[in-house]
Amino acid sequence: MxxxxxxxxxxxxxxxxxxxxxxxxxxxxxxxxxxxxxxxxxxxxxxxxxxxxxxxxxxxxxxxxxxxxxxxxxxxxxxxxxxxxxxxxxxxxxxxxxxxxxxxxxxxxxxxxxxxxxxxxxxxxxxxxxxxxxxxxxxxxxxxxxxxxxxxxxxxLPVEQRIRLLDLLEHTVFETTAGEFVDVGLSDGLIGPDLATVLAMTGRKTATYSFELPLRAAAILAGASLELEQRLREAGWYLGLAYQLQDDLLSTFGDAEVHGKDAFSDLREGKQTAIVCFARLCGEWSGIETELSEAAYSIAAAQSVRRRLRACGAEAFVQNLVSDQMTAFRNLLANESEIIPDGVQRVLLALQARLDGRAS
Amino acid sequence: MxxxxxxxxxxxxxxxxxxxxxxxxxxxxxxxxxxxxxxxxxxxxxxxxxxxxxxxxxxxxxxxxxxxxxxxxxxxxxxxxxxxxxxxxxxxxxxxxxxxxxxxxxxxxxxxxxxxxxxxxxxxxxxxxxxxxxxxxxxxxxxxxxxxxxxxxxxxLPVEQRIRLLDLLEHTVFETTAGEFVDVGLSDGLIGPDLATVLAMTGRKTATYSFELPLRAAAILAGASLELEQRLREAGWYLGLAYQLQDDLLSTFGDAEVHGKDAFSDLREGKQTAIVCFARLCGEWSGIETELSEAAYSIAAAQSVRRRLRACGAEAFVQNLVSDQMTAFRNLLANESEIIPDGVQRVLLALQARLDGRAS
Missing domain, CATH: 1.10.600.10 (Farnesyl Diphosphate Synthase)
Structure with missing residues (x-):
């Protein structure tokens, strides 16, 4: 063969x-x-x-x-x-x-x-x-x-594998929908924007279906153990949360020409990202808040908000959150090297390397 | 037993x-x-x-x-x-x-x-x-x-039955979605409202999932022949189209207290029903059209449109369409009595009797 x-x-x-x-x-x-x-x-x-x-x-x-x-x-x-x-x-x-x-x-x-x-x-x-x-x-x-x-x-597929995949799909749709609902509730001012709520939402709306789902589906299809599936789920969560936090950073501070979304769309829509959460705790918040409410109508206001968010340390705070996820991810690989095979570790590390360098 | x-x-x-x-x-x-x-x-x-x-x-x-x-x-x-x-x-x-x-x-x-x-x-x-x-x-x-x-x-279920049910579900979601898309396209003035298009849409958005789907699913689950499933599909189409045409009649001419929907909502939303299709061909159309455009804002205009639609014969036209479906349905039962068992005929006739008497 x-x-x-x-x-x-x-x-x-x-x-x-x-x-x-x-x-x-x-x-x-x-x-x-x-x-x-x-x-x-x-x-x-x-x-x-x-x-x-x-x-x-x-x-x-x-x-x-x-x-x-x-x-x-x-x-x-x-x-x-x-x-x-x-x-x-x-x-x-x-x-x-x-x-x-x-x-x-x-x-x-x-x-x-x-x-x-x-x-x-x-x-x-x-x-x-x-x-x-x-x-x-x-x-x-x-x-x-x-x-x-x-x-x-x-x-x-054998019935047991098929049902495990269907369970995974059900969980994924449920959690992603919950993440999206809370995201909109936060943007529309109907849910209080504390950091824990914002971070849970950030992971649920992206990490679950974009990272956990493919990794866990691969484990199920390859007939891997539940234990490995669980480790891949954790790895997926760390990388997925990092990915979405990077997305928030790109939407706010990145180059729209490169990332391809509407410039300042997060700011215009009042998205409650970890960036804004941090800024809310700063002394400069009242000025930022005023400009945020104008960001929907004025590019100048959006550009000024961006500068202020950087100045108050919100960008660095979220960059650190991304680093924290990457560290947790590497520790997981190191501690679970007996459960996560070398080949899979290589796939995950290559994925992490792509995330580290992303600008879009 | x-x-x-x-x-x-x-x-x-x-x-x-x-x-x-x-x-x-x-x-x-x-x-x-x-x-x-x-x-x-x-x-x-x-x-x-x-x-x-x-x-x-x-x-x-x-x-x-x-x-x-x-x-x-x-x-x-x-x-x-x-x-x-x-x-x-x-x-x-x-x-x-x-x-x-x-x-x-x-x-x-x-x-x-x-x-x-x-x-x-x-x-x-x-x-x-x-x-x-x-x-x-x-x-x-x-x-x-x-x-x-x-x-x-x-x-x-045995795999063949399960796949037949999944095929049926797929067809149903596709056809219902197509019916809804055309319905909105007609209301929003993006699709020309000829009677054939309106009638096809009327059946697809309702008959397919409300009548054909349960009847065909019953046939599949009971292990019935494809031939019987096909006859039940036809019966479902006739009854389902009759049901939706009745719905259109009730929304336009019925008592909102009884049928429970927003009064005149079809007229306000510019729904292109068979009723409006017929009226468009009448001499009185230009007067009706003017009032229809006001029906979104004025109850008096909506009430006047209702009177004019009745006077021009649109109500009677659609009542006849309902009767046509009921006749086609009874002919199907009579002609296919060898394929459609007595017990199923009784279920279908009882359903038809409920449709005949409906006010909501």
């Missing part, structure tokens, strides 16, 4: 092809419901593959490391499908997130909602093109959420 | 208990994410059971008729669970429908979004309580959609 060594680019191609095939299966059904719905499906199919595929690649690399030999096998095919399903799930969360935040851009380009809105020239009543586009965002998100569940439900 | 004869009330209690149990399983998980998310879950759990349970009862009655003896059995337990799952799916559609339409009432009482909005007194910025409530509607809909899929995915 020859074993294949898959590069990241090979894995990416594998996931892209799987995504294309599974979305193409519903294309003719979509067309039977008229040109508008066919277009919605085509847009969703097109946008879902635009990401960096971080989550499916993490799943496949971890699975291959656990199976040591990465020769094609029936279970590996199922693993590629679950990897694709996780990308579809991710996209369903992004879509509803964009609807909730009223965002029209993603990765520096129009998102699905933005494209739907642009292509609605014959609007009969003012504002209705926007409503139609938001509706498309909600419904496309539903289709993607349903699709992800269908892929998990159909996994051709 | 004794066989039990279940009354509709028995079946209702069975479904209610199943719903309570399955939603209670996630209660403590919800509480671990803080009081706000616990409240969201509690509200969703409370509201999901408020309906008339038309869909689960139709599934169970049809299943019991097909199995002739309705003694408890492992497959019957799975059937009760799928019946509950269909109610959860229904509720997920209602939630996103209400978000899309901006509705705060359902069955004459505040819906989940309305209740969330009422309970947000400490809003820091104007309008944010509404945004938080809409967010809750989107996320609770996601949780319910996910829950329905989980229940289908975990059905403890």
């Amino acid at each position: 020859t074993t294949t060594v898959w590069t990241r680019d090979d894995l990416r191609l594998e996931v892209e092809q799987e995504l294309r095939e599974l979305l193409a299966r519903s294309e003719s059904a979509a067309e039977s419901y008229g040109p508008e719905f066919a277009r919605l499906w085509a847009l969703a199919s097109n946008h879902v593959g635009r990401g960096k595929l971080v989550r499916p690649l993490l799943l496949l690399e971890t699975y291959d490391a656990l199976r040591a030999a990465s020769a094609p096998s029936p279970i590996r095919s199922e693993t590629v499908r679950i990897a694709a399903a996780i990308e579809v799930l991710h996209y369903s969360f992004l879509l509803h997130d964009d609807v909730i935040d009223g965002d029209l851009f993603r990765r520096g380009r129009l998102n699905l909602i933005g494209e739907l809105g642009e292509a609605s020239p014959c609007v009969s009543r003012p504002g209705d093109g926007r409503h139609w586009a938001q509706t498309g965002g909600i419904l496309a998100g539903d289709l993607m959420l349903s699709c992800a569940h269908q892929l998990f439900a159909r996994a051709d | 004794t066989t039990t004869v279940w009354t509709r009330d028995d079946l209702r209690l069975e479904v209610e208990q199943e719903l309570r149990e399955l939603l209670a399983r996630s209660e403590s998980a919800a509480e671990s994410y803080g009081p706000e998310f616990a409240r969201l879950w509690a509200l969703a759990s409370n509201h999901v059971g408020r309906g008339k349970l038309v869909r689960p009862l139709l599934l169970l009655e049809t299943y019991d008729a097909l199995r002739a003896a309705s003694a408890p059995s492992p497959i019957r337990s799975e059937t009760v669970r799928i019946a509950a799952a269909i109610e959860v799916l229904h509720y997920s559609f209602l939630l996103h429908d209400d978000v899309i339409d901006g509705d705060l009432f359902r069955r004459g009482r505040l819906n989940l979004i309305g209740e969330l909005g009422e309970a947000s007194p400490c809003v820091s910025r104007p309008g944010d309580g509404r945004h938080w409530a809409q967010t809750g509607g989107i996320l609770a809909g996601d949780l319910m959609l996910s829950c329905a899929h989980q229940l289908f995915a975990r059905a403890d």
Whole structure:
């Protein structure tokens, strides 16, 4: 038996092809419901593959490391499908997130909602093109959420593995939804923004589905022990929390040209990040607060808030939080080297190295 | 072996208990994410059971008729669970429908979004309580959609039956979503309102999941032939289309005190029903159109539109469409009496009789 060594680019191609095939299966059904719905499906199919595929690649690399030999096998095919399903799930969360935040851009380009809105020239009543586009965002998100569940439900695996994957999916959807609900409650001023609440939300809305889910799914698919799955969950939490805190730093202090989001969108939306939490405890808070309320309307105010947040130490505070996660992550690897195999450690360390250098 | 004869009330209690149990399983998980998310879950759990349970009862009655003896059995337990799952799916559609339409009432009482909005007194910025409530509607809909899929995915059935049920669920979600998307496109003036498009949308957004789904699921669970499943699908389409056309009639001409929806909400939202489609072809249309555009702001205008729609024959036209569906349904039963067993015919005829007399 020859074993294949898959590069990241090979894995990416594998996931892209799987995504294309599974979305193409519903294309003719979509067309039977008229040109508008066919277009919605085509847009969703097109946008879902635009990401960096971080989550499916993490799943496949971890699975291959656990199976040591990465020769094609029936279970590996199922693993590629679950990897694709996780990308579809991710996209369903992004879509509803964009609807909730009223965002029209993603990765520096129009998102699905933005494209739907642009292509609605014959609007009969003012504002209705926007409503139609938001509706498309909600419904496309539903289709993607349903699709992800269908892929998990159909996994051709022994029943015990299938149920473990379904339990993991259930937990993930629950926790991610809770994180998003608290995030919006904090932004809208309905939940008090203490640091513990903000940090729990920060992890739940991202770490759970972006890091824990692919790592734990890889463990389940590779037939690993519950103990290893639990360690991977912890590793995923540390890296995922670090990732989201970096995201907050980039959104506030980074270069919009590079990270591709709306400049200052977090500040404009009143997002309660760990950055703002820290600033609230500073002597300069009242001035920052006044400018924050103007940041929705004025770029100058947003730029000034940014300077003040840096000056009061909020940026350094959150950079330290990121370092804390990275340290906890490295300690976990060092202490659990008997449980976490070398190959998986290498995958995790390479992931950490990519996070350390990220600017987008 | 004794066989039990279940009354509709028995079946209702069975479904209610199943719903309570399955939603209670996630209660403590919800509480671990803080009081706000616990409240969201509690509200969703409370509201999901408020309906008339038309869909689960139709599934169970049809299943019991097909199995002739309705003694408890492992497959019957799975059937009760799928019946509950269909109610959860229904509720997920209602939630996103209400978000899309901006509705705060359902069955004459505040819906989940309305209740969330009422309970947000400490809003820091104007309008944010509404945004938080809409967010809750989107996320609770996601949780319910996910829950329905989980229940289908975990059905403890032979693989062929489980896959048939998953195919049915996939088709249903796709078609219902397409119906809703076209419905909103018609209302927002982005899709031309010809009668064929409006009738297809009318069936897809309701008949598919409310009638075809429970009937076909019953056939699959009872191990019936594909031929019978197909006939039940047709029967479901006729009754479902009749039901939605009746709904349109009630929303426009019925007594809001009795049917429990916002009075004139269809007219205010510019819904493109078969009623409006017919009126568009009448000589009186330009007068009706002017008043329709005012119906969003004036009850007097809405009442006048109602009188004019009646006078131009639109009400009678749609009543005839309902009769056409009922005739097609009775012909189907008569022509397919060899395929559709007597017991199932009785269930379907009783359902038709309830539709004939409905005022809400």
